[in-house]
Amino acid sequence: MKRFLRRFGRGELPLGRLEAFSDGVFAIIVTLLVLELHVPALGAHADSSGELGRQLVALLPKFLSWLISFVIVCKFWLNHHHIMELASHANYGLIWLNSIFLMFQSLVPFPTGVMGEYPENSLAVSLFGVVMAVNTLIFIVLHAYILKNLLKPEVADEQDPQVIRKSMLGPAFYLLGAGMAWVSPWLAFGLYGITPLFFITPVTREKKPA
Amino acid sequence: MKRFLRRFGRGELPLGRLEAFSDGVFAIIVTLLVLELHVPALGAHADSSGELGRQLVALLPKFLSWLISFVIVCKFWLNHHHIMELASHANYGLIWLNSIFLMFQSLVPFPTGVMGEYPENSLAVSLFGVVMAVNTLIFIVLHAYILKNLLKPEVADEQDPQVIRKSMLGPAFYLLGAGMAWVSPWLAFGLYGITPLFFITPVTREKKPA
């Protein structure tokens, strides 16, 4: 087991291709999200603006899910960019943690679709929060791994020693939302929408002006 | 609130990854547009060229919608490239304005599909114009933000001071089309098709020969 784990410390790869692969996955995820917005079927009322209007209004929960997920994935993209800037290189450990992170990111369209389709189903809305909490946790592990093993010496001083602890607010909020979904799904929607706003700029850059 | 807004002025990121992410989103949008062109269901007439021909003709409004959207997104891509060239770097404000812009870009396949499916439904055709007007407006905000906050000193002289005002023609035309859709959807199609041609090359490069 130890020998298995030791392999991950090996490898000294440039970060460029890791970022290109990750950027590709992020770009596809945000764009695929829109595929959940199906063209409404109007049947015999193809020319009726009223009928189309009603069906577009019925799509509002899907638009809302799409909007929330889009903001969350963009927030991950920005923070991902930020933590990759901290690393001196990529070893196999980073590559695989990053792959696991991307795996859960690529899952995002599924709970987004489920929540958009069933916005008043507690499990559907709860599932969204749980998946986002897991995503954030894996991201925190990735961040901590870089801080511990791959940090560029020149940026070591700028790091907020509390950053990992502060980041835990993210999963806490998503799980709170996942719990609230059982009381009021719409309250959970609200919490999901607000949570990424706290992390809209990378935490560690919050420096006090001199 | 002020403190919240101030965070966006921070960050000094290279533009490369922002462009890579944006290019990925643009590339996926233009390619996803074709997914609205479903293979026709011929049922028992699988071998009938006549039946397939009739169904392909019935797809013409979808082809037309696809064509218009493709040209519009490519036009955005070119102009996006142009304004990114003007920026010295990316701060968080630019990154988030860009994300909001990409969010509305990624929405394009939806109104394209709706308009292609219901080309004689006034609301469907009108929706397309409204979404494009919003997209153009956000792009103009992005452009203005760069001009005001992030302009490279060496290109400052080349900027047309009227560029933002001139760009407003775009949303005006799309909204005009959105209005016309209630009178004649096909006239609106025409206007949507013509509008991007005015912005087919970036406005600010229109320099008078010496």
Next chain:
Amino acid sequence: MKRFLRRFGRGELPLGRLEAFSDGVFAIIVTLLVLELHVPALGAHADSSGELGRQLVALLPKFLSWLISFVIVCKFWLNHHHIMELASHANYGLIWLNSIFLMFQSLVPFPTGVMGEYPENSLAVSLFGVVMAVNTLIFIVLHAYILKNLLKPEVADEQDPQVIRKSMLGPAFYLLGAGMAWVSPWLAFGLYGITPLFFITPVTREKKPA
């Protein structure tokens, strides 16, 4: 009109972002092709290998269409890379010709799907050839435009002056296939499969050894 056309000669953009955008589109096209291969519906026979086997065999025309299109798009990608290497920079004319080329490339999954679904329908098989002929013609225009307007001086001597004429073999073969589809669809399949093999390496590199 002349003034409109003159705008396309302007612009001196680095080729990097044009290639990144094009590579993105190519990558998405080849990967989307597989989406036409739907998981067969086995209904009550979910556990029957025999039934699944029969349905997989029935998918063979789709596999064949996919294979042919994949090779053709990869061939375009390679040749696209080759001609972009010849250009000193990108002006707006190149960018828009390239966008039109990518537009027709992104259309490829549609005729591929139609031909795979209706392999014995003459129009379906013919359509594939026509779309490929148009794609190749646009590519030739792109190539000729670079040779005439944007050729790097250092590679000017290496260009085969007959290259554009030789390239016309491609559209000729695809149109021949499109015609043959009305006699024997399967013969057309064969011709479509063979044609890209003639252009599997860029034509202009065919230099005589000294």
Next chain:
Amino acid sequence: MKRFLRRFGRGELPLGRLEAFSDGVFAIIVTLLVLELHVPALGAHADSSGELGRQLVALLPKFLSWLISFVIVCKFWLNHHHIMELASHANYGLIWLNSIFLMFQSLVPFPTGVMGEYPENSLAVSLFGVVMAVNTLIFIVLHAYILKNLLKPEVADEQDPQVIRKSMLGPAFYLLGAGMAWVSPWLAFGLYGITPLFFITPVTREKKPA
């Protein structure tokens, strides 16, 4: 024939665009995998968490297929990156072998979907193993081609002369799984899940410490 083959030795292209194209394809494949996870149809039970829960449990084989494929494709991505690092440049032979490799990679969502849909159908589970064995074999051919024809002189000493032989374990395991699928599909699932773990870091980097 010989003349045909000789063409592939020609061409001296930078590896950058080949990698960009490949990264794009990899990124799209891993992200498309999730499209097989359809939002369950709850019909009249839209608000029932119990019904949604049951349907999510029924999706478990699809999640498992997705997970296995995701890990396998990421493993290919990492190893692909590794072998591309060994090549001094790309000739047409490498480009076409790479295209064939990407073609079979892009096929992965199909057997993944079939296996996820029919996890107890022996042919479905067997097909997955066969496709993965073919993928691994093509990858080995690509690797061997680079080692023989395009190896950078400076990394020649570091290569394990047994690497190709060792890599054959991969296809052997997948084929073993494909055989086991006829006895017990779930055992095959297990074997598919374990196999990539042996190749989770590139084989040739396994250097003995001095």
